[in-house]
Amino acid sequence: MRTTIFFLALIALGVALQKGIIEIPRQWAPWAPLHIDDPITPVTKLKLQRLNGDRQACLAALDTVPEAELNVTPVADYSPTESCPLTNIVRMSSSSVRFNRSFVATCPLALAWVMFERHELQPAAARIMGSRVAQVDHVGSFACRNIYHRQNARRSEHATAEALDVTGFRFENGQRITLINDWNDEGEAGEFLRAARDGACKSFGNVIGPDYNAAHADHFHLGMRSFGLCR
Ligand SMILES: [Zn+2]
Numbered sequence: 001m002r003t004t005i006f007f008l009a010l011i012a013l014g015v016a017l018q019k020g021i022i023e024i025p026r027q028w029a030p031w032a033p034l035h036i037d038d039p040i041t042p043v044t045k046l047k048l049q050r051l052n053g054d055r056q057a058c059l060a061a062l063d064t065v066p067e068a069e070l071n072v073t074p075v076a077d078y079s080p081t082e083s084c085p086l087t088n089i090v091r092m093s094s095s096s097v098r099f100n101r102s103f104v105a106t107c108p109l110a111l112a113w114v115m116f117e118r119h120e121l122q123p124a125a126a127r128i129m130g131s132r133v134a135q136v137d138h139v140g141s142f143a144c145r146n147i148y149h150r151q152n153a154r155r156s157e158h159a160t161a162e163a164l165d166v167t168g169f170r171f172e173n174g175q176r177i178t179l180i181n182d183w184n185d186e187g188e189a190g191e192f193l194r195a196a197r198d199g200a201c202k203s204f205g206n207v208i209g210p211d212y213n214a215a216h217a218d219h220f221h222l223g224m225r226s227f228g229l230c231r
Pocket of ligand 1: 222
């Protein structure tokens with residue numbers, strides 16, 4: 001009896017959702033397309049991961065960003081090296097920030113970056129540093145290798161261009177912050193880096209930095225896989 005009531009309630013809820021009697025804001029609705037301007041919610045990661053299998057929808061989401069704020073070029077699937085074919089990729093040249101150099105990224109990685117930058121990174125920069133981030137320094141997104149270069153480990157997210165390693169930030173007012181020098185800083189620089197890490201955790205599947213291990217003492221690894229590793 002109780003089970004029947006439960007299922008009837010579930011069906012009623014389903015019908016109400018479908019008919020639009022109950023409305024879920026689109027950033028909370030797993031089936032609604034991702035919009036860059038929507039606030040980040042726990043459902044955002046789910047949407048980003050799903051776009052891995054839907055290039056058209058992913059490029060369409062990137063396309064909603066004004067051209068002046070995002071310079072991204074779609075790149076056809078190719079294999080830089082035989083054992084690491086790349087699919088659903090773009091080349092990211094600039095966004096609201098410059099990069100020390102352009103990089104290849106899966107389309108969802110580029111999208112996760114843009115959401116992070118808009119909703120977390122730039123607001124944290126303005127709040128804590130009193131200046132916007134002008135340049136992001138990184139040491140690459142693609143490397144055809146296993147995790148930690150170990151022979152028997154699984155493939156790194158870098159083997160599929162699903163992660164970016166960020167080493168530092170330069171601000172419009174000329175300030176410069178690096179992970180290696182400033183992670184343990186007790187002033188604004190350290191506060192900004194920790195806010196950037198925590199903010200990144202909202203759109204990337206995993207974020208690992210200096211608190212995780214010595215291999216990450218000088219960079220944030222911002223990756224698309226999994227749903228919550230954040231250290
Ligand atoms: Zn990495």
